[in-house]
Amino acid sequence: MQVTETLNEGLKRAYTMILTAQELDDKVTAKLKEAQPEIEMKGFRKGKVPLPLLKKQFGQRVLGEAMQEAVDGAMAQHFEDKGERPAAEPAVKMVNEDWKEGDDVEVEMSYEALPEIPEVDLSTIKVERLVAKADDEAVDEALANLAESAQDFKDRKKGTKSKDGDQVVIDFVGKVDGEAFEGGSAEDYPLVLGSNSFIPGFEDQLVGVKAGEEKDVTVTFPEEYQAEHLAGKEAVFECKIKEVKEPVATEVNDELAQKYGAESLDDLKGQIKERLEAEYAGAARAVLKRKLLDEMDKLVSFDLPPSMVEAEAKQIAHQLWHEENPDVQGHDHPEVEPTEEHNTLAERRVRLGLLLAELGQKAEVEVSDAEMTQAVMEQARQYPGQERQFFEFVQNNPQMRQQLRAPIFEEKVIDHVIGLAEVSDKDVSKADLEKAVEALDEE
Structure with missing residues (x-):
């Protein structure tokens, strides 16, 4: 295949590649010869179908494949000869779009070549690596956060109203237009007020309730709510307040450590120190x-x-x-x-x-x-x-x-x-x- 350079500007390259009609015909013939031993046709034994008949029968099918292989091969050979690598997939288009069998094939290829990277002496680079150790204060702070996340609750005095941060244990049934909807009911559900784990506005309406009360909570589902049939709709949740509990500080001790899979408090501290220093x-x-x-x-x-x-x-x-x-x-x-x-x-x-x-x-x-x-x-x-x-x-x-x-x-x-x-x-x-x-x- 004849390859002619048409552009060489900076890293931009362009070439015209001409595959002659004879070269293409030779490739088609070669592919048919390769397949000939396996081809059967009425009136001929397997592998004995004459080449002219094969070309008449299958030549058109093989033509496109032979053309593509010729272009791909020419491109691969070009990059090997030039010692270049394209920055992205080369743009390839056929120039003579009105091509017909018997014509030469003219293809234009353009790409940006990857540049030559100069040698770099990495030993000349001098940098500092920062090293920080986890001190007792950082470990204690992490322990306090763990204790907070492992928060316990105890019953408030009977008749005491719930406050933000309290846990209320409730049964509830959610209804839209007076009809209960799937997934809108639960029993003995422990809800921490202020946790924002429920629909906006739900938890706020349970601040000030007492154990034994019943309260209807009215909320509107967000417009972008994941359940489309509820999105933007008003719902009423009939709630029974079964318990009101106040948060109690979790002690930092071996029992807390065991909650987090450590054998002892010292073991947990060691794990925290390792984790912090890894961070x-x-x-x-x-x-x-x-x-x-x-x-x-x-x-x-x-x-x-x-x-x-x-x-x-x-x-x-x-x-x-x-x-x-x-x-x-x-x-x-x-x-x-x-x-x-x-x-x-x-x-x-x-x-x-x-x-x-x-x-x-x-x-x-x-x-x-x-x-x-x-x-x-x-x-x-x-x-x-x-x-x-x-x-x-x-x-x-x-x-x-x-x-x-x-x-x-x-x-x-x-x-x-x-x-x-x-x-x-x-x-x-x-x-x-x-x-x-x-x-x-x-x-």
Whole structure:
């Protein structure tokens, strides 16, 4: 196939490829010869059908396949000869749209090439890694939070009215237009007033009730309520107040520890300390990663594929717009145009993404099957009851697999960079670490 370069500007490339009618005919003939031994036709033994007859019978069917294989083969050979990699799937179109059998096939291919990434001496990078330890105050604060979440309740004095924060044990029947509806009834239900676990307005109306009372609670279901047949409708809940209980502080002792699966209070404290320090280490890694990327960004400069920068800038602008407009859930909104700031950030992300990919390839960084399985399992937990369907979806969706693989690959490359850079540890307080993390969002 004849290949002629028509554009070579920066990273933009374009070529015209001509597949002659004779080359195409030869490919069709070759494919028919390959299939000939297995073909049966009336009047001929298996494998003995003459080639001209096969061409007349099946030539048109094989033609498109032969043409596609010729173009794909020419493209693969082109990239191998040039030593280039396209930034995205090349755009390929047939030039002579009025093509008929017997004509040459003229195809135009265009793409943006990935740039050559310069060598980087990672040993010249010097960064600090923040190290925070969980002190007794932090452990005690976490213990207090656990005790609060394990809150107990005791009966209030008979005749005492309920207060916000109390627990009321109730039987209730919900009715819309006088008819009880499915899922709107319960017995001996323990409801903490102020927990906002029921429809807005429900709990407020039970403040001030006594044990033994009956009270009708009237509420209106939200317009966006999950059960469509109840959305926006007024409902009356007939409630019987069986008990009114006040919250009591849970003692921080071995009994509390055992509620959380620890053998003793000291054992629970040890577990909390480990968990807190794991959280601190995760935060410190995020800070270290940003510092590493900042230093790496200073070390490299190369041309970037315009389409990659444009796509990244649009994604950044779109994401930030939704963060500023949290009430808009869908994408039915005016197109968001990237700003100069978005473009600058996009250039940094694309540049560092290409650099990390190059470093990972050279270091032969691999994402194992076990790591991918773990990532899929973690994602599947977000879809309780549908884990199997999610696994099948990922298995049949290469783009989804790449989305799951990319962050694992990136973190492993960052580990590789950390191993080569000069990293010194710096002891800091929890407050200092929190300030460093907050600063990440401000940059």
